[in-house]
Amino acid sequence: MGKFQVIDHPLIQHKLTIIRDKNCGTKVFREVVNEIAMLMAFEVSRDMPLEDIEIETPMGKSTQKTLTGKKVAIIPILRAGIGMVDGMLELIPAAKVGHIGMYRDHDTWEPVEYFVKLPSDIDTRQLFVVDPMLATGGSAILAVDALKKRGGNNIKFVCLVAAPEGVKALQEAHPDVDIYTAGLDDHLNDDGYIVPGLGDAGDRLFGTK
Numbered sequence: 001m002g003k004f005q006v007i008d009h010p011l012i013q014h015k016l017t018i019i020r021d022k023n024c025g026t027k028v029f030r031e032v033v034n035e036i037a038m039l040m041a042f043e044v045s046r047d048m049p050l051e052d053i054e055i056e057t058p059m060g061k062s063t064q065k066t067l068t069g070k071k072v073a074i075i076p077i078l079r080a081g082i083g084m085v086d087g088m089l090e091l092i093p094a095a096k097v098g099h100i101g102m103y104r105d106h107d108t109w110e111p112v113e114y115f116v117k118l119p120s121d122i123d124t125r126q127l128f129v130v131d132p133m134l135a136t137g138g139s140a141i142l143a144v145d146a147l148k149k150r151g152g153n154n155i156k157f158v159c160l161v162a163a164p165e166g167v168k169a170l171q172e173a174h175p176d177v178d179i180y181t182a183g184l185d186d187h188l189n190d191d192g193y194i195v196p197g198l199g200d201a202g203d204r205l206f207g208t209k
């Protein structure tokens, strides 16, 4: 089973409370989502491999560490995932960005893939799939399906708020995918919203509705 981690650093918990507040406006919501994503990037990249290189400091030759191994791609699930991209790029500026678009079918409530644009070499990259809310897990599962179908094999899922139902569903469908969240909430309500959650992340990010 992949790793499941609540990143409960005090700065992240504090910022999550700010965006949960229904009186938090679009500007601050957007800024703080990016700040949390940046802080989470620090933790989700913790196991990036290092190798030794020879350098010369002003004092002479020295062996030091440098990042090696897989390059990174950040894959937001449209549309709310876009809100986390700039924050993650602050810490991993060389990452490529792919996009996966999904809509929810009005009759079946199942997510349907409508747009996939990815770097050509996803099979050699560490992939961070980002979406602020892991609710039923339907979109996350489909996004990981879409990546695996195209050769992706090293996938981590990064969200801000998760429901236990979504974590379970994603773990069952994709046990190899590590899941990181800033908050693990109580449950989903009958409309598929996370409680207490923060409402509709896309609407709050983009000021729609």
Ligand code: URA
Pocket: 080, 133, 135, 192, 193, 194, 195, 197, 198, 199, 200, 201, 202
């Ligand atoms: N998507 C959201 O934006 N919010 C939820 O609570 C659940 C899914």
